[in-house]
Amino acid sequence: xxxxxxxxxxxxxxxxxxxxxxxxxxxxxxxxxxxxxxxxxxxxxxxxxxxxxxxxxxxxxxxxxxxxxxxxxxx
Amino acid sequence: xxxxxxxxxxxxxxxxxxxxxxxxxxxxxxxxxxxxxxxxxxxxxxxxxxxxxxxxxxxxxxxxxxxxxxxxxxxxxxxxxxxxxxxxxxxxxxxxxxxxxxxxxxxxxxxxxxxxxxxxxxxxxxxxxxxxxxxxxxxxxxxxxxxxxxxxxxxxxxxxxxxxxxxxxxxxxxxxxxxxxxxxxxxxxxxxxxxxxxxxxxxxxxxxxxxxxxxxxxxxxxxxxxxxxxxxxxxxxxxxxxxxxxxxxxxxxxxxxxxxxxxxxxxxxxxxxxxxxxxxxxxxxxxxxxxxxxxxxxxxxxxxxxxxxxxxxxxxxxxxxxxxxxxxxxxxxxxxxxxxxxxxxxxxxxxxxxxxxxxxxxxxxxxxxxxxxxxxxxxxxxxxxxxxxxxxxxx
Numbered sequence: 130x131x132x133x134x135x136x137x138x139x140x141x142x143x144x145x146x147x148x149x150x151x152x153x154x155x156x157x158x159x160x161x162x163x164x165x166x167x168x169x170x171x172x173x174x175x176x177x178x179x180x181x182x183x184x185x186x187x188x189x190x191x192x193x194x195x196x197x198x199x200x201x202x203x204x
Numbered sequence: 205x206x207x208x209x210x211x212x213x214x215x216x217x218x219x220x221x222x223x224x225x226x227x228x229x230x231x232x233x234x235x236x237x238x239x240x241x242x243x244x245x246x247x248x249x250x251x252x253x254x255x256x257x258x259x260x261x262x263x264x265x266x267x268x269x270x271x272x273x274x275x276x277x278x279x280x281x282x283x284x285x286x287x288x289x290x291x292x293x294x295x296x297x298x299x300x301x302x303x304x305x306x307x308x309x310x311x312x313x314x315x316x317x318x319x320x321x322x323x324x325x326x327x328x329x330x331x332x333x334x335x336x337x338x339x340x341x342x343x344x345x346x347x348x349x350x351x352x353x354x355x356x357x358x359x360x361x362x363x364x365x366x367x368x369x370x371x372x373x374x375x376x377x378x379x380x381x382x383x384x385x386x387x388x389x390x391x392x393x394x395x396x397x398x399x400x401x402x403x404x405x406x407x408x409x410x411x412x413x414x415x416x417x418x419x420x421x422x423x424x425x426x427x428x429x430x431x432x433x434x435x436x437x438x439x440x441x442x443x444x445x446x447x448x449x450x451x452x453x454x455x456x457x458x459x460x461x462x463x464x465x466x467x468x469x470x471x472x473x474x475x476x477x478x479x480x481x482x483x484x485x486x487x488x489x490x491x492x493x494x495x496x497x498x499x500x501x502x503x504x505x506x507x508x509x510x511x512x513x514x515x516x517x518x519x520x521x522x523x524x525x526x527x528x529x530x531x532x533x534x535x536x537x538x539x540x541x542x543x544x545x546x547x548x549x550x551x552x553x554x555x556x557x558x559x560x561x562x563x564x565x566x567x568x569x570x571x572x573x574x575x576x577x578x579x580x581x582x583x584x585x586x587x588x589x590x591x592x593x594x595x596x597x598x599x
Contacts (some may be wrong), residue, residue, distance in 0.1 A: 136206065136246040140403060144239030151232035155221050158235030162210075162217040166536060169210035 132172040139163060205249045205375055205591070208452050212367045212459045213242055215576040219463045220360040222568025233274060234360060240267040241364060248372050254302045254312040254333070257376055261298065261340065265291035268369045272353045273359035285350040290349040292372075293341030303330030315554035317383035334377065334391060341373035343432050344402030347425045351409070354421035359466025359569075362417065366424045367459035371451050374431055378451075379436050382444055396436025400531045411545070416465050419542060420458070427454045427501065430535055434516050437528055445482040446516035448594050449587070452581055453508030457500040460576035464494040467569045468550075479517025480549040489566060491550040493573035498543040500580040503536055508583035508590070 142159030147154040159191075220234055223560050244267060248260035269291065273284035302312055308325040309316040320326030342350035350370075377395075406426030413419035431454065434447035467490035469475040500507035502515075513536065519531045583590060 133250045135248075137243055138245035140239040140246065144236045144243065147232075147239060148236035154232040154235040158239060159217050159221050161239055162213050162242070163325065165246075166210035166214050169206045173207050173474065 132168050132175070135168050136165065136172070139168070205371070205451075206246060208371075208455050209239060209242065209245050209249070209368055211579060212363070212455055212576065213238075214465065215459055215572040215579075216252075216360050218575075219363070219466070219569045219572040222339070222572075234271070234358070237267050237270045237274065238364065241271065241369065244373060245368055249291050249375065251577070252314050254305060254314065258295070258298050258302055260373065262295060264369060264372060265340075267293065268365055271364060272357045275356060277356060279352070279356040283349070283356045286349040287330050287353045290339055290342075290346075294336045296336070297332050297339065298336030301334075301336060304329035304332060314383050317380050326426040330380070331391065333380070334395070335399075337377050338398065341370055341377070341428055341432070342425060343398050344405050344425065344429055346525060347406075347428075349400065349416060350425060351421040354424060354462075355415065355417040358586045359417075359462050359469070362421070362466075363459040363462035366421070366462060367455040370424065370428060371455055374435070374447075374451055375429065376446060377432075377435055378447055381438065392436050394436070396433050397526065398526075399429040399431070399433030399436055401536075402426060402432065403531065403535035403540070405429075407535060410542040411538065413542075414477060416468065416477055416480075416546060419477065419546065420461050420465055423461075423501065423539065423542065424458060426535060426539060428460070430532065432558055433528065433532065437516075437523075437525060439518060443516060443519040445591065445594055446512050446519065449508060449512035449515065449590060452590055453500055453512055453583060456576050456580035456583065457497040457507075457509065458492045460493050460497040460573045460580065461575035463569055463576065464490040464497065467567065467573060468494070470567075470569070477546060477549065482547065487550050487571035489574050493570070493577040494545045494550065496574075496577035496581055498547055500577070500584070502540045506584045507581050508587060509580070511584050511587045515578075 140161060143157055147157045147161075150157070216238070216523050220238070241264060244264035248257055251257050251260060251277065265288075269288045270283050272287050273281050300332050304325060305311050305320055308323055308329055309319050317330070320330050339346045357365060397497065403426050405426070406422050406429060410422035410426060413422055427450075431447055431450050434443060436448055438444045438447055465475060467488075468480075471488070471490070472479065496507075500509040503509040503512070513532065517529060519530060520526075520532070526574045
């Protein structure tokens with residue numbers, strides 16, 4: 130799984146877990162925030178190493194012009 | 205922007221994890237909402253598609269309304285309702301714009317923005333999208349919901365709303381601007397004029413504010429105005445870097461400021477500016493963090509705010525846009541005036557601090573506020589890194 134995919138899915142999954150277990154919400158929230166920061170740092174490091182145009186948004190770029198382009202692009 | 209979100213998120217998470225047991229219920233509700241906000245922000249910053257941006261805004265809006273209402277006071281619930289109405293109005297405009305853009309260009313990715321600017325239908329779509337973004341960013345005169353929402357929410361929620369949620373709309377405006385979406389002169393002028401209005405209106409209200417949180421919330425209106433002005437005058441030109449750097453520095457400084465205000469209110473039991481004179485409690489880390497964040501917001505060296513304003517003013521002077529230079533300087537002077545009201549009261553000694561006044565104990569919130577304020581300072585000292593990242597992301 131790529132870093133952009135992790136950056137989007139991980140917080141939502143952790144949020145669901147935190148909502149399901151209110152007593153453990155704080156540890157789950159703090160851990161998820163720290164993991165998110167780690168993935169973000171890894172992504173930034175990779176982008177700085179690779180460079181290239183529009184790298185930050187290129188991870189999920191899709192074919193434009195198709196009728197499903199408004200909804201078909203993976204988050 | 206993802207790195208900025210992660211950094212601010214860490215600070216806010218540290219603050220929220222250190223709050224007292226009496227607020228355990230509110231604390232438990234905070235985490236799912238924060239994580240939903242984080243996921244939506246990451247999705248928005250990674251999107252290259254206007255419809256996905258709209259979807260991310262919807263999730264973000266719902267989480268933000270929940271965060272506003274988390275304080276559970278009547279004022280917070282009213283502010284959350286106003287926020288919901290404003291957010292839905294912005295979403296409606298955004299969705300209409302996206303639908304029109306799809307009809308005009310047959311696609312909705314951000315690369316199509318330049319194409320949209322070429323046709324009449326496309327220009328209407330761009331105006332609708334930018335109007336929706338202006339509501340979501342609380343750009344003057346569409347800012348009516350923001351001061352109440354940000355000042356009545358819990359400190360951790362206010363920090364997230366002011367530092368990150370507002371930036372989401374500004375970020376999309378920046379992306380559209382870079383794609384040529386605001387290359388049309390009336391749009392650029394409207395953005396710059398609205399930005400100037402926000403700077404002056406926000407600063408004027410901050411000068412008159414009696415509560416610390418309200419002052420910081422009005423200051424957000426003014427700072428959003430400065431960023432919008434930078435976006436308006438930049439168009440597709442190199443001044444976009446100034447707008448981006450101002451966004452980063454404002455996010456760090458404003459998050460630090462709201463967390464510091466939360467700690468000050470916790471220690472003193474109120475956030476009245478007139479009551480900041482120290483009778484029983486000496487200034488602590490929170491006041492120091494507030495002062496550093498204020499330095500960055502005013503734009504004094506060596507903070508990131510200074511670098512952002514320097515790049516902006518240099519570009520404006522090179523273009524001979526002296527009227528905008530005057531407005532930026534006026535906004536800076538006003539921000540110095542309203543922030544000095546607080547810093548002067550907090551940090552001056554003499555008769556305002558009683559001889560036996562105790563020192564506040566250190567809490568996780570102090571570390572979070574001080575860490576974010578220091579990050580705003582260090583970002584100015586190491587400004588090559590954000591510029592390199594901005595080049596990688598947009599070049």
